[in-house]
Amino acid sequence: MSHTASAMGRRWSFSIGTVKGTAVRIHATFFLLLLWVGIGGWATGGPTAALHIITLICLVFFCVVLHEFGHIFAARRFGVRTPEVVLLPIGGVSRLERIPEEPRAEFVIAIAGPLVTLAIALGLLLVLGRMPSAEEIQLGGGVQGMIAQLAYINLFLFLFNLIPAFPMDGGRVLRAGLSAWLGHSQGTRVAAGIGQFCAILLGVAGIFSSNIILVLIAVFVYFAAGSETGIVALRDITAGKTARESMIDNFVRLQASDPVATAASTLIHSDQGEFPVLDHHGHLVGFLTRDGIIHALAGPGPDTPIGQVMLDIPQVSQWTRMDEIIPMLASGTKAVGVAADDGLCLGYITWENLMEELLISRALKRRKAESFPAGAHPGH
């Protein structure tokens, strides 16, 4: 999942219940969507139309939840838990603890959602007993019309989810297929390339049909595919490494009782942009970012203790493997603290410092590749 999507889901959402250990959360903007379509319905067809469209949207989202639980129950079969699923106006986002790299597992988990959606569509058509007419789908009067519309929307969602691009289910199905053949890294690269190509086609189609929503989806898909390759590249260079090998261990430490002014002055006099906050024993208690410092200066003021404005970050042991840490950072955590065996803070890992490691390793690879022909022609 990309940085922005998970940050969007977490804030402004609240739980409406828990099913077998998975909290179902609704994002506040979902109610804006209901309000929006309700007002639109009222304006065109009065209270009956408003009630119809609101009921339809709620039913569609119920179907989306069933789709997500298709993924969640499939993941459970492979021992992967899902702490929460968030409903956004653009659809559902299941936060799986991890996505198995084993192609068969990824395939089953990815395809389970669309299969649920297809089953709903076929079930509704069976209840209806016939194919709905185009007019019925547009007007959707009464219970019959509602069933027709719901069947049609689920059929559309089934096809939409199978677009072979990240973060759509089709992208994961494609990656699983390619990984079985090319391995996880190469499979992801090829799948992401195909996804970006699909995004460009989608964008062009959107521009020609003046459909702004299609263009926005295309842009989103294009960048999501790119970030998926980035994560795989990071996994490649950190494969087999532990937290202590990739952490920042040379840094300015701040104390929770220090005023924000101290942090601000450190920000000016060092090139560090973020600070682990320690207690006086040396245990990590929080994390302060550049943004946090600026906000605190503008808001509560320079005398505020850092402890009141710092963030909570997860902490891992120095022996934790990097492939467990990368998903934590990819899901939007600002940093991960690294602790010694006695619990004292040794360092921390941020997305930016992993990106630097990636750039360095790429540069070294390029040098190795180029030094060969250069050495072969000493006269040049």
Ligand SMILES: [Zn+2]
């Ligand atoms: Zn899905």
